[in-house]
Amino acid sequence: MKHNPDYTLYHPRWYRERVSTYWWTRKWSHFKFILRELTSLAVAYFVLLVICLLRAVGDGQESYNAMQEWLATPVAIVVNLIAFCLILFHTITWFNLAPRAMPVRVGGKRLADWMVAAPNYVAWLVISAIVAWIVIGD
Amino acid sequence: MAKRSNEPFLWSLFSSGGMIAALFIPVLLFLFGIAFPLGWIDAPSYNDMLDLVTHPLTKLILFALCSLPLFHWAHRFRFTLYDGLQIKHLNEAIAIFCYGGAILGTALAGYILWNL
Numbered sequence: 378m379k380h381n382p383d384y385t386l387y388h389p390r391w392y393r394e395r396v397s398t399y400w401w402t403r404k405w406s407h408f409k410f411i412l413r414e415l416t417s418l419a420v421a422y423f424v425l426l427v428i429c430l431l432r433a434v435g436d437g438q439e440s441y442n443a444m445q446e447w448l449a450t451p452v453a454i455v456v457n458l459i460a461f462c463l464i465l466f467h468t469i470t471w472f473n474l475a476p477r478a479m480p481v482r483v484g485g486k487r488l489a490d491w492m493v494a495a496p497n498y499v500a501w502l503v504i505s506a507i508v509a510w511i512v513i514g515d
Numbered sequence: 516m517a518k519r520s521n522e523p524f525l526w527s528l529f530s531s532g533g534m535i536a537a538l539f540i541p542v543l544l545f546l547f548g549i550a551f552p553l554g555w556i557d558a559p560s561y562n563d564m565l566d567l568v569t570h571p572l573t574k575l576i577l578f579a580l581c582s583l584p585l586f587h588w589a590h591r592f593r594f595t596l597y598d599g600l601q602i603k604h605l606n607e608a609i610a611i612f613c614y615g616g617a618i619l620g621t622a623l624a625g626y627i628l629w630n631l
Contacts, residue, residue, distance in 0.1 A: 427543075428627060431568060445558060449552040453552065457548030460544060467533075467537060471537040472537060505538075511567070513559070
């Protein structure tokens with residue numbers, strides 16, 4: 378094997394046990410971690426979808442109708458359902474991470490995790506309701 | 516002195532993008548990807564959509580909604596490739612692909628929104 382000191386940023390001579398590429402498939406918690414990281418693909422997909430939708434609206438009525446027809450195809454529905462599940466997973470893990478990323482202290486005592494996470498869920502509900510109200514209209 | 520790292524800046528983009536994604540994407544993806552196509556709720560008419568997306572405030576929100584989550588993706592996906600596939604030796608290529616993609620997507624979204 379070619380010696381490649383770039384591969385490890387530290388000491389090239391130290392012995393390191395090889396870890397399988399599929400290390401994250403063996404334990405549920407590891408799998409959840411990789412799944413959580415992969416939700417970023419659904420995020421990127423959503424942005425592409427928004428860009429396509431905006432372009433269709435900019436192109437005129439016909440493009441907008443064509444875009445809606447495409448969105449109603451079974452393939453698009455399945456893709457969007459999967460993306461939606463991943464996004465939900467992102468939202469929940471993201472909110473639940475907040476108390477660990479920034480523990481809030483009041484009067485020297487650390488607030489319970491749920492008290493830090495709860496405002497996120499409230500904000501989520503409020504924003505979702507406002508967005509739905511604006512998009513659906515009257 | 517230690518070399519200054521870009522990490523805090525990239526991380527702030529990652530976290531703000533993650534927050535925007537968590538708050539805004541579920542409802543929008545549910546409406547446009549599931550509820551409208553399946554006919555559970557009537558989709559907005561073309562004119563309503565046009566009015567909505569040409570409003571300056573909507574444009575600003577949509578720009579943030581496109582750009583920041585892309586940087587969130589870039590950051591997260593980059594480290595998923597490092598950890599999951601253990602291809603850290605491709606460090607630079609992956610970073611260029613991820614952040615370059617986010618910059619390109621941001622430019623594209625900006626261009627389209629500007630011309631609406």
